[in-house]
Amino acid sequence: MSDELVKKTDTRSVTQNKFKRIVNVAGIYGVVVLFVILGVVLQALGIINNFLTATNMLNIVDAVSMLGIVALGMAFITYSGHFADLSVPTTMALTGIVAVQMLQFGFFVAILSAVIVGIVIGLINAFAIGKLKVNPIIWTLALNYMTLGVIRVVWANKQIYPDMISSSEHATKLFDNIYRLRFFNKIALPMIMLLILVVFFHFLMSKTRYGIQLKMTGAALKAAKFSGINVEWMIGSAFVLSALTATLGGLTVTSLSRVGAWYNGAGYDFKAVTAIVIGGMTLAGGRGSIIGVLGGVLIIGLMNNLMTLLGVGTFSQDMIRGIIFIVVVGLNAKSLRSMGRDDA
Amino acid sequence: MMLNKLNRNEILSMGDKFRIYVLLVVVFITMTIFAPHFFNAWNLTSIMKTVSMNATVAIGFTIILIVGQLDLSVGTIITFAAVIGLGLKGAVGYGLSVPLAIVAGGLIGLINGVLVAKVKINSFIVTLGMLTALQGAIYTITGGNTIAVTDHQAFAISDWLQHQIIPMVTPRVIITLVLVIGSSVFLRKTRIGRNFFMVGGNSQTAWLAGVDSDSYTIVAFVISGVMAAIGGILFAMESAAATLNLGTNSLMYVLSATIIGGTSMAGGKGGVFRSFIAIVTLTMLYNGIVLLGLGNEVQIFISGIILASVILYEAYVEFKHEKLVGQRPELLKELEAAQ
Numbered sequence: 001m002s003d004e005l006v007k008k009t010d011t012r013s014v015t016q017n018k019f020k021r022i023v024n025v026a027g028i029y030g031v032v033v034l035f036v037i038l039g040v041v042l043q044a045l046g047i048i049n050n051f052l053t054a055t056n057m058l059n060i061v062d063a064v065s066m067l068g069i070v071a072l073g074m075a076f077i078t079y080s081g082h083f084a085d086l087s088v089p090t091t092m093a094l095t096g097i098v099a100v101q102m103l104q105f106g107f108f109v110a111i112l113s114a115v116i117v118g119i120v121i122g123l124i125n126a127f128a129i130g131k132l133k134v135n136p137i138i139w140t141l142a143l144n145y146m147t148l149g150v151i152r153v154v155w156a157n158k159q160i161y162p163d164m165i166s167s168s169e170h171a172t173k174l175f176d177n178i179y180r181l182r183f184f185n186k187i188a189l190p191m192i193m194l195l196i197l198v199v200f201f202h203f204l205m206s207k208t209r210y211g212i213q214l215k216m217t218g219a220a221l222k223a224a225k226f227s228g229i230n231v232e233w234m235i236g237s238a239f240v241l242s243a244l245t246a247t248l249g250g251l252t253v254t255s256l257s258r259v260g261a262w263y264n265g266a267g268y269d270f271k272a273v274t275a276i277v278i279g280g281m282t283l284a285g286g287r288g289s290i291i292g293v294l295g296g297v298l299i300i301g302l303m304n305n306l307m308t309l310l311g312v313g314t315f316s317q318d319m320i321r322g323i324i325f326i327v328v329v330g331l332n333a334k335s336l337r338s339m340g341r342d343d344a
Numbered sequence: 345m346m347l348n349k350l351n352r353n354e355i356l357s358m359g360d361k362f363r364i365y366v367l368l369v370v371v372f373i374t375m376t377i378f379a380p381h382f383f384n385a386w387n388l389t390s391i392m393k394t395v396s397m398n399a400t401v402a403i404g405f406t407i408i409l410i411v412g413q414l415d416l417s418v419g420t421i422i423t424f425a426a427v428i429g430l431g432l433k434g435a436v437g438y439g440l441s442v443p444l445a446i447v448a449g450g451l452i453g454l455i456n457g458v459l460v461a462k463v464k465i466n467s468f469i470v471t472l473g474m475l476t477a478l479q480g481a482i483y484t485i486t487g488g489n490t491i492a493v494t495d496h497q498a499f500a501i502s503d504w505l506q507h508q509i510i511p512m513v514t515p516r517v518i519i520t521l522v523l524v525i526g527s528s529v530f531l532r533k534t535r536i537g538r539n540f541f542m543v544g545g546n547s548q549t550a551w552l553a554g555v556d557s558d559s560y561t562i563v564a565f566v567i568s569g570v571m572a573a574i575g576g577i578l579f580a581m582e583s584a585a586a587t588l589n590l591g592t593n594s595l596m597y598v599l600s601a602t603i604i605g606g607t608s609m610a611g612g613k614g615g616v617f618r619s620f621i622a623i624v625t626l627t628m629l630y631n632g633i634v635l636l637g638l639g640n641e642v643q644i645f646i647s648g649i650i651l652a653s654v655i656l657y658e659a660y661v662e663f664k665h666e667k668l669v670g671q672r673p674e675l676l677k678e679l680e681a682a683q
Contacts, residue, residue, distance in 0.1 A: 083468060084468075128656065128659070131663075132656065132659040132660060132663050133659055133662065133663065134655050134656065134658075134659040135609045135610070135655065137414070137468070137609070138599065138603055138609060138651065138655055139652070139655060141596070141599070141651075142600075142648050142651040142652040142655065143648070143652065144648070145596065145644055145645070145647055145648030145651070146645060146648030146649055146652060147648075148644055148645075148648070149641060149642070149644040149645020149646070149648050149649075150645065152640075152641030152644065152645070153641050153642060153645055156641075157639070157641060270472055270475075270476070273468075273469075273472065274472070274476075277469055282466075283466045283468060283469065284466075313484070314483075315479075315480045315482075315483030315484045315488070316480055316484050317480065318476050318477070318479050318480030318483070319476075319477050319478075319479075319480030319481050319484060320480070321476055321477075321480070322473045322474065322475070322476030322477025322478070322479075322480060323473070323477050325469075325472075325473040325476065326459065326465070326469070326470060326473035326474070326477075329465055329469050329473070330459065330463050330465055333463065333464055333465050334463065337464065
């Protein structure tokens with residue numbers, strides 16, 4: 001009798017799981033479609049112009065592609081139940097400024113040294129949070145300040161410019177092209193990077209053993225540990241992944257602004273968290289998907305685009321963004337709880 | 345042998361409690377010796393001025409950490425309260441605008457608290473959203489300009505707030521000290537105060553023991569909002585102006601100080617007075633760094649290093665402790681002796 005009961009509960013929880021996942025993912029893209037429809041209606045009423053054009057749609061994706069790259073890597077940290085990586089802004093700034101400085105030895109040396117710096121920052125986070133179990137929020141915040149201090153002490157508060165440091169025209173051009181290279185005159189390189197990362201990370205998170213072990217680490221740390229998963233390694237790898245995508249984002253941002261400076265990447269930490277959480281990944285860990293995070297990134301892009309087309313001021317945009325953020329997350333938490341899946 | 349072990353643990357926990365006082369003395373002596381013009385009445389007064397705002401904010405922030413939550417929005421509440429308090433002065437006067445500013449802080453805290461405790465959204469997300477929304481609201485209200493009050497009464501109040509009753513002690517310092525000591529006694533000595541620790545230690549146990557955890561969480565957020573508002577409005581009244589980056593650095597400042605003061609992010613552990621001492625220590629340190637002729641960038645670097653080393657030390661102690669769990673060292677020693 002009790003066995004049967006357990007079985008019944010089990011099957012129900014499995015179907016609910018699938019159902020939940022569909023609702024979660026469709027829910028995000030439901031909101032995406034809702035925003036697009038809103039834009040189309042506004043355009044039909046003549047309130048805004050040029051919303052539903054290929055150029056504008058590409059612009060939306062282009063504007064959030066860097067945020068998307070950073071958010072996709074950070075999503076692994078959230079998935080592993082460790083909130084967020086607040087050291088992302090200065091990781092972006094440091095890798096960018098190192099790359100510009102190293103352009104004097106050629107383009108590939110520059111990229112390589114930026115990646116090495118990124119990996120080192122990731123490993124420091126991995127050791128402190130994975131091995132020593134420091135609280136991720138304060139640790140990454142402290143590291144953010146230390147890295148910021150390093151940048152400002154070493155470069156003495158100066159900004160550096162690729163074309164002044166670079167060894168050759170060619171290297172400068174290559175560096176500028178990280179952001180500016182266009183395929184078919186339309187599709188920018190960061191968009192391609194974003195697309196590749198989405199496919200690769202989605203595969204990594206949902207189809208491989210690594211992804212499933214990470215899910216268990218995030219959902220139930222102790223259970224994962226006692227079932228033989230090397231949780232220290234899992235958590236550490238998530239932080240290294242996040243540092244790597246931050247490096248990619250940092251290189252792109254630096255290439256876009258053509259200047260290596262300490263403020264490159266400012267604000268990307270909270271923006272990425274916003275995208276991840278709107279995308280249905282909960283801070284409790286082990287829930288959500290990469291496709292969902294992409295949805296979150298697209299929503300932010302659509303929202304920004306619509307508000308700009310409507311002529312909403314930058315500051316009012318902040319206000320609306322904050323409120324929408326809380327409302328969407330609140331609704332998500334509520335719907336999860338009503339299905340009996342309580343979330344922190 | 346057991347006795348030895350106990351003593352060692354006790355010493356370790358004493359180290360946790362008193363390290364901030366040791367740090368204070370070390371920083372004070374070092375700066376007095378090395379930093380030129382550090383130890384004189386004028387400089388110490390200016391240190392106390394900086395301490396006052398952040399110390400008030402740290403009271404609320406410590407209580408938030410004690411109940412096991414996080415409030416990222418304190419920095420913007422400081423600015424918001426300052427903007428409301430000074431912006432409405434022209435219309436209704438300080439008599440009404442200051443209470444309004446404090447109520448506004450409390451209301452923001454209430455919204456945070458209800459969203460966290462009742463709607464059950466993670467406090468990190470709620471306060472992050474609140475931070476973004478308030479930031480936008482502040483700039484929308486002010487249009488990006490500093491609000492300054494220039495009438496006679498405002499200057500009189502500003503002067504009164506910074507006149508020295510006895511050397512180095514201004515009314516603002518007294519207000520801050522009263523708030524710090526009052527809330528410290530409230531947390532330690534009253535039943536309601538101690539319940540905050542219980543909620544943070546384990547909210548379910550607290551609930552089973554008859555403590556309404558949700559209400560305590562909400563009240564903690566309200567206190568945090570009110571304290572941040574008081575800190576912001578007093579600072580703005582003293583300088584007779586509300587700049588829009590008033591609270592920008594406060595979050596990192598207060599967070600570092602609270603953690604260095606020994607309050608745990610995990611909840612259930614901490615003290616308001618130690619946070620206050622930590623604020624004083626950090627302020628002295630930053631002040632000394634500037635007097636030594638080192639720039640802002642060194643200050644940022646050092647504050648990062650201090651925060652990082654304190655939490656690394658705490659994590660290391662915990663790490664060693666966890667390794668010992670389930671082991672019985674006295675048995676192992678006996679075995680060794682037998683061999």
